[in-house]
Each structure stands twice: as C-alpha cells, then as structure tokens.
Amino acid sequence: MSLAQSARHDAGGARDGMPSAGKPALWVFMGVVTVLFAQFLHAYIVRMGYADWQRLPTLPTVWLNTALLLLSSAALQWAQVAGRHGRRAGMRGGLFLGGVLALAFLAGQLWLWRQLTALDYVIASGPASSFFYLLSGLHGIHLIGGLVAWGMTIRRVGHNDVTADGLLAVELCARYWHFLLALWLVLLGLLFIVPPATILAICSSA
Amino acid sequence: MALAIVLMALVAAAVLFHFLSPWWLTPLASNWGQIDTTLMITLAITGAFFIAINLFIAYCLIRFRQRDGHRAAHDPENKKLEGWLTGLTAVGIIAMLAPGLFVYAAYIDPPADSLVFEAVGQQWQWRFRFPGRDGRLGVTDSRFVSAENPLGLAPNDPRGQDDVLILNSEVHLPVGKPIKVLLRSQDVLHDFYVPPFRARMNLVPGMVTHFWFTPTRTGRFEILCAQLCGVGHFNMRGYVVVEEPAAFQAWLGRQSTFAHGATRTPVAATGAALPAQGKLLAQSRGCVACHSDDGSARVGPSWKGLYGKTETLADGSTVQVDPAYIAESIRTPNAKIVHGYPAIMPPFSLSDPELAALIAYMKTLSDKTVAQAGTP
Amino acid sequence: MAYSSAEQHHEPHSFWTRYVWSQDHKVIAVQYTITAIAVGMVALVLSNLMRLQLGFPGRFAFIDANHYYQYVTLHGMIMVVYLLTALFLGGFGNYLIPLMVGARDMVFPLLNMLSYWVYLLAVLVLMASFFVPGGPTGAGWTLYPPQSILPGTPGSDWGIILMLVSLLIFIVAATMGGLNYVITVLQARTRGMTLMRMPLTVWGIFVATIMALLAFPSLFVSGVMLLFDKVLGTSFFMPAIVSMGQALSYKGGSPILFQHLFWFFGHPEVYIVALPAFGIVSDLISTHSRKKIFGYHMMVWAIVMIGALSFVVWAHHMFVSGMNPYFGFFFATTTLIIAVPTAIKVYNWVLTLWHSDIHLSVPMLFAIGFISTFLIGGLTGLFLGNVSVDIPLSNTYFVVAHFHMVMGVSPILVIFGGLYHWFPKVTGRLMNETLGKLHFWVTFLGTYAIYFPMHYLGILGMPRRYYAYDNYAFIPASAQQLNAFITVAALIVGVTQLVFLYNLVHSTFRGRPAGSNPWRATTLEWQTPETPPGHGNWGAEQPEVHRWAYDYSVPGMAQDFVPQNSAVAGGGDDHDQTVVKAAPRRGRKKT
Ligand code: HEM
Ligand SMILES: [Cu+2]
C-alpha cells in the first residue's frame, strides 16, 4: 500500500519495535469506507420504502463478476501465505494473478453496465437502478485505488530481496481485497438477492 | 481587571437589555401559551447560569490576578464538587426538558374535532383549500397541476368537487376552534409561520405535513415563509384573518368550489374598475411576490414606472414596454429577459380580459404613455 | 521503522521542497493556516456585505436578492468547512500533534502534503464558482433539495455543481489528513507519553478527527446523491414537482432523507470545530493561570462523551421538518443530555481559575472571552434543543445568534488565542501585545453587540435568510434601527481583523524575539532544542516524557512549571491519581 510505503520513508513513529503504521492506517481507512457504504445503504433502504421502487433483474454477469472477485481475493490470500512461508515465486504469482482477476472483475462490471443499459435500465430510470450504478461505481473506484497500491507492491516485491515492508504490503493488499469482497457481497445481497419486502420488514421491526 | 469589570458590565447590560427591550414575543394569538411558559422557564434557568458563571469569572479575575510573589494553589482534585455540579446541572436540565416534552406531546396530538384546511405553498405564494360539505378533501397529484387547476385536484374525484379553493393569499379562520392545518408544497420546502400563533411546520413536496392550533384572538395576521425557498423567499407572504365563527362561515360561503370554476378568476364578473381588478389579480396570481408597485427591489423588475419605459434586455437590445411586450412577458417570460434579472419567471396563461386588467393596473403605476399602442 | 539517526532524515534544501512541496508537518500547518485565513477573509467580507443590506436595505444597489443569497450561502459554508474545520485540524492539528506527542513528524508525510494540496484544490473550485455563469449557489449552506438544484435559486446551474464537487474534494482531503492525525496519535507518541498524559489540545483534536472520519462520509453520500439528481436526473431526493409552472421529470424521492444525511454530518461538524477549541482553550487557561487544569480525567471523559453523543442528536435540526413527530422526544432528550458533559467542561475551566495566578496575556484574554461567548451559545442551545421551545424559534434570528455564538465566534476566539499563543513557536517572535489587546477588545465587545440583540429579533419572530423585511406589520420600525446598529458593529469588527492581519505579518518579521518558551509552559512543543523547531523537531534525541502536561505551581519546585520531559521527582505526575486518593483527607483539613 502507498500508506505503508510512505511510512517507511519517514521518521514517523519513533518507539523501538513499533508495528508499522500501515496496518492500523488500513484498519482506520476500512472503517471510514464502511461508514461511507453504511450511509449509502441507509439511504438505499429508506428510499426503498417509497412507492416507485422496482428492482433490477439479476443477469448472469452478476454471478460471473462475483466469482472473479472471489478468485481475485483468493489469489491474494495465496500470495500472502506464500510470502509468509518464504515462497517468493508463489507470492509473486498469486499477487499478479489477483490483480489481473480484479481487472477482469472491473471489466465485467462495465460489461454488466452495458447490458443493463441495453435493457433500458439507465441511471435515471428508477431509484433501484440509480443506486445500482452509484454503488457499483463507487465500489469499483475503491478497487481501482487498491489496484494502484497493488501496482506499487508489484514493483516493490519484484526484485530479489524482498523486505519485511514488501511482505507487509502484500498482506495489506490481501486484507483490503477481502474487505472489498465482503463489501461487494453485501451490495450483491441488498441489490439483487434479498427481496425488498424482507429488507423493509427487518428494518422496520428493528 | 478591565476584563472583570467588562464582564460584570456585560451581565448588567444583558439584564437591562432584557427588561427594556422593545423586541419581544408578539402578543400570543393561539392556545400555545404553554410554549411561552416553557420558553420562560428555560430563560430563567439559563439566565441564572449565565449570570452566575460570568460573575464567578469576574471574581476570579480580580481575586486571583497575577501579583508578585504569588503562586497558584496546587489544589487537589475535588470529585465531590464535580459530583454536586453535575447533579445541579442535571436538575436544571430536567426542569427544562420535562415541561418541554409535556407540551410537545400535546403539540403532536391534534384534537379529533379540529377544523381541517389545507395550505399549499409554491414559489412564492400561498393558496388554501377547505373541504366542502362532505367534510373531506379530494385527492391531489402534481400530475394534475395546470394554470386552470393550480392546486392539482384530481378532476374526477367526487370528494374534491365541493372543495373550496382560495386562490389568493388570504385565508379566514374562526376564532376559538381547534384547527388542523394540512401542508402541501408543489415545488420546494416552505414553512408556514405565523409568529403570534407560535405553532408552525415545514411544507415538504411529495408529502403532506400538519400541525394544529386554536386561534384565540381575532385579527389579521401575517403568514411568513420560514424555510429558504429561493430568491423570492423573503416575500412569500400571506394573511390569516381570524374572525367570529359566523363571519367566517359567511366568508367561506362566498368562495367558489372546485366544481364551480373557482380557478377561473371572475374578472369581468366583479364589476370593479379595471385597474382595481388588475391589482386583485396581481395579488391572487402571486405576481406581487416578485414585482413591487412602489419601485422597491424584488426578484423581478418593479411595476412602478414600468409602463412606457424603455427596458434594456440581457442581449443589450432595448424594447419599449407596451401592451404587446407585457403580454409576451407574461405568457412566455423567457422570450425576452430584462438585463440584470434571472430567467426564472414561470409562464402564466391569462385570459385576454385578465391581461387587459393587469395592463390597466400597470398604467396607473406609471406616468408614461405608449405612442402607438400595440395590441395585447 | 525506528528513527536511528538524524542524517537518515534528509533535510529538504531547495526553496520548493522546503516551503511548497514540503512534507514537513510544520510547513503544511502554516500552508493550511494561511489558506484558511485567506478564504476566511472572503467569508468575512461576504458577511459584511450581507450586513450592509440588512442594516441599510436597498441602499447598496449591487446587493440584490440573488447576491444576498449567494453571500449567505458562501459565507456559511466557507466559515464552517473551509475555515474552521481546515484551520483546526489542518492548521493546529498538523502543527501541534507531532510536537505535543514528541514525534518527529506525521506518520505519513507524503499523504499529509497531498491532503493540503487537495484541500487547496477544493478551495479553488469553490472560488471558481464566483466566476461561472449564474454565480455561486444561493441555496443556503444546508443545500436542501429540491430548492438547491431548481431554477428559483441563484447559481442552480454551475454554482451548485461546483459547490458539491468542492465539498467532495474537501472530504477527500480531510480523510487523508484525518488518517494521519489519528495514526500519529496512536502510533507515534514518544517514550513515556501515555494517552492520559497527553495535553487536552491533542485529545480535542484527536477525538474531533475521529468524528470527522465518521461524519464526513455522510456529507459525501448526500453530496454525491444530490449531484446525481442535479446532473444525471436521478430522483434520490427529488419528488414529483411542478416548478415555475413546469412539471419536472423527477419522481418519488425524499427531501427529508437529505436532511437526515446532512445533519448526521452537520451536527457532529459543530463538535468537530468545538472539540479542538475545547482542548486548546483548556491548555491556554491552564498555562496562563499557572495552575493545573481542574479535573483532567473528567475533561477527557467529557470530550469523548460529547464526541459519542453528538452522533445521536442530529435531528434536533429537524423538529419542524415534517419528519416522524415522535422522533422529537428522543432527539430533544439526547440533546439536553449532551449539555451535561458540556457544562462540566465550562465548570472545570472556571474552577481552574479559582486560586490560580492569572496572567492576562493576549491568549488568556481570548480564552476568557471564549468561555463567556460559548456560555451564551451553549445556553441558547438549550432553547433550541428543547423541542417545544424550538417550534417558534426555529429558522429565526434566534438561531442565527445561537450558532454564531456557539460555533462561529467562540471557536474563532480560540483560534485567535491559539495563534497568539503558538505564534512564538512558529516564528520565534512574539506578536505585538498592544495590537493584540486592541484586536481582542473590539472583537469580543463587538461580538456581544452584534449577537446579543439578535436573539431578541428572533424571539420577536424575524425569520433568518431574509433579504429584506419590507412592510411586515408585526416588526416594529425600531427593529430596523437595531439592525443598522448591528451592521455598524459588524463593520467595525470586520475592519479590526485587518489589525490582526497586520500584526501577524509585521510580527513575523519584526516581532520581539520570544525565546524558546515565552509562556513558561510544560508541554513538549515548548521544549524543542531549536525555535522554530528544525526539521525532525527534536535534534538527535526524541524527548522522553515523565509526567502529565499540567505540572504548574507544584509546591516545593523552584519554578512554577515542570516540563513534561523533565525527570525531576515530584509533581502531580502519574497522575492526579495519587492526588485524587489523597484529596478528601487534605480537602477536609483545609476547610
Ligand atoms: C463578523 C463576523 C460575522 C458576521 C457579521 C456574520 C454575519 C452573518 C449573517 C448576516 C448571516 C446571514 C443571516 C441570514 O440572512 O439568515 C450569517 C449566516 C451564517 N454565518 Fe455568519 N457571520 C460572522 C461570522 C461567522 C462565523 C465565524 C461563522 C462560523 C461558523 C459563521 C457561520 C455562519 C453560518 C453557518 C451562516 C448560515 C448560512 C446560511 O443560512 O446558509 N458566521 N452570518
Ligand atoms: Cu417559501
């Protein structure tokens, strides 16, 4: 992650044996993103209660993309484990594959947008479709941010001597990917799977 | 030292100001005396804290100001004092909150026998509707809104046919009867605020909000919009006339219903002089929200001295204000925009007699004339 | 990770890397401060223009209704977000956190630098809205839809878009900065600096930053969705509408949803600027009255409590919005509960003065001024939080007076106090005291003159956000005279800020040399080997902390303060715990 990288250059934390600041920073960042999406979903659920709600069809592409993101996350997990056990090649392979799969996921999402547009579900055609484009777009932007960090990590662990910082960067990438996967699964559930009536019932009883 | 004296002087000035101020609550004209009482309780409690703490600071500033050879005490913590202060604060808070919530419970619970009427807001005017003999208001929807049906009543809802529509900004209410006000907006947020009534509520497009009060005093009161609603916000006026029930019934009886063409302004029928009719029209159609008759600045150009004048348009060209130009400006306002004004006037579809009345009215506001009058 | 030697830390040499693309938290702090003060001046001028119209209606022809609403909006938004938030977190937070916790810099200096430049971008985008067709938005700083994106409002084409975009950019900047501040406090404290030894300034900024990280997402959400409604025609917040005689294509959206999202940010925002002010003022009072802050633990607890509670009070801004009326009970109650920790803070400030040794330096004057104005603002908040009292007062000048006292003037007074206090550390020079006092007296008395009477106009029922009050029968003519008086006071206060600016610039170059610790303060930032502190702050060795931040007037010590990094025995260190235990006994003996 870029965070970990700038931490290394810097004089920052001075206490000996202090854990790198990258780890807590990523946690805090994921906390902020969680709050962000929680607010969107809050708005989503409130808006769902209005009469004009009409949900989107669940195209097969949705499942394909979910599988891609799942695999991407798994590949990064693999890279992280391999790195921890000193298997450099495995680590690099997993890292590379994970990023490529993430790119494939993004491409898949764009394709899904085009399919839905072709079916006349455009951004202004109804609140459900507005929310779909908004949320999936924002999720994608977060993934793109992750890919930037991924690119820097690739450069970092590309040489022969992989430092502890490099390993940490791989670990943080993997963690962020798992987070984005979890986020996508929540979005998937609320956008496509759980029926609106159920969501509203749960939320009004709470 | 100076600061201590100033703080004491500020407290004294504040207290004096409070008792001498000519600016205070408007005389109450509704049942919500309890709101005033809660306000007074809150004022007394907070006022006591304000005075006590400021004086305490002033005392410390004098007593513990820097002196040579003097050192601050190294006081131990004093949990007990903190406990007492917290307790005292809590008591003060409860003394304010309890009556407050009590009054609020009444505020959100309109009596079942309330008289219902509806206030409709639109940039920047008020209109009203009473249920007809059936005691029920007809359905409305923004789809039905048009110049002929400005409140958007469903044309074939039987309950709406006898609804009484008040298409100008003055509404009458009977004194001494609980009133439930239903609030509806056609465009943006507004707020129905009559200071002497104390009670108020926002108008929210897409939903109907409400509040209630009982007028306790007859008189004519101003309705203000108290939720920013665009450039004309400060001029979105209306009036409530509170009168004896008999007078109110008589007034209500004179208004027309939806079915009986309340919307077509009976210009010719009133028989008043043409300029007077025009003035009425300007008020009822809400022109006055944006156009003054005394030269004062509002959202749109003032009508004073307008007729016969040469206006500069946004594109730099000029045009003489004659009947043709006036008609165009009302029916298709964005065709020519006067320099320096925003293009926000909505198109009004007025009949020719109505237009003639308005132009007659404008003529009385100007000493100029038009050489060869174009036809409206 | 550990900082081993000074050489490893490359000191930037060229002008550009040192003052412009600097990653040094002290330079970034100054950049933030200057930028915030500059936009703040714009907001100040706007407020004086509004006052001209209100005091002398129609006399200044160029202030028409459109312009008035644009001024109101930009004034409010700049003051709250681009001045106060940026100055407290980006300015004071950046400068003080590393120095006060004994760190060499922020944990992520690159990110810190980016945060400033992104903030600057947000400011520029906002300023650009003055120059686009239609001008800046006039929707009020709350930007409530539908009005904010419809043609009846000035700047509803470009102005509102730039405003929203600028806010979104600002949020990105605030998040970058916020991550840095939080992690620096958590990870980069020097040896011995436990959380409960941190000065209250750091506590205030720390908790405010966490709140910012939790609250800004809500503004982001409402901003993005409003932008979509405006640009892409979605209907998140827009119901079916007939605007200016034209039916629009929106349908089904909820304007009240926007208000919930906005105030879920908006209320905590009040505390995002208040908590740093609380912290700073605590340290100013303690230092300049040479006495430990009364009830340190209670103060920390109150900051945390206020921070937490402020997330469950937002709908007190919506008592008459048309939301579910039963919410009123809940939000009135939580709002009044928050008054308890807030009151405790006020008590502890004034109790700190008891038996102290008050030096009425310029920072102390501002600190006392703050207590007085914050007191009024806090107390009038009890009117507005108590739902039934709010009903007649909502959206009147009472509200304007209230929030200016509580979150306008009060934090500004603390900012001034803080600038006078820390200026000697930043520049090595003292600010001119005579000019400082002049600045204080005019600003403080002016504030009372402007806002105290305004409460009464509100009680009378004069609505806020009114361009003019022509021919309203319930408003007596005297109200107009009062308004003229208020305007004159506001103009005087406005002009006096030039004295402050002059003092700031003049003292930077000509001020009296200050030495390293002119206020004889205990906290670490005053113990740096060089003043102004060099790159890396601490020379070869980072300081080690042995005590809390409030060892003033410890009995038996030669001096009336013991720096935090002093290893001498004695004092209230570790902390007041021991003192607390001993307290009841000693307390009883005395009385
Ligand atoms: C000399 C100092 C100041 C003066 C004379 C002043 C004056 C005003 C005036 C006249 C209004 C418009 C009231 C209305 O029409 O409803 C206003 C609104 C406002 N002011 Fe100030 N102000 C000052 C400082 C501040 C500061 C320091 C803040 C920081 C929080 C602030 C925040 C606001 C806000 C949030 C609004 C509301 C804007 C809106 O209604 O959208 N002001 N101020
Ligand atoms: Cu209005």
Ligand SMILES: [Cu+2]
């Ligand atoms: Cu609030």
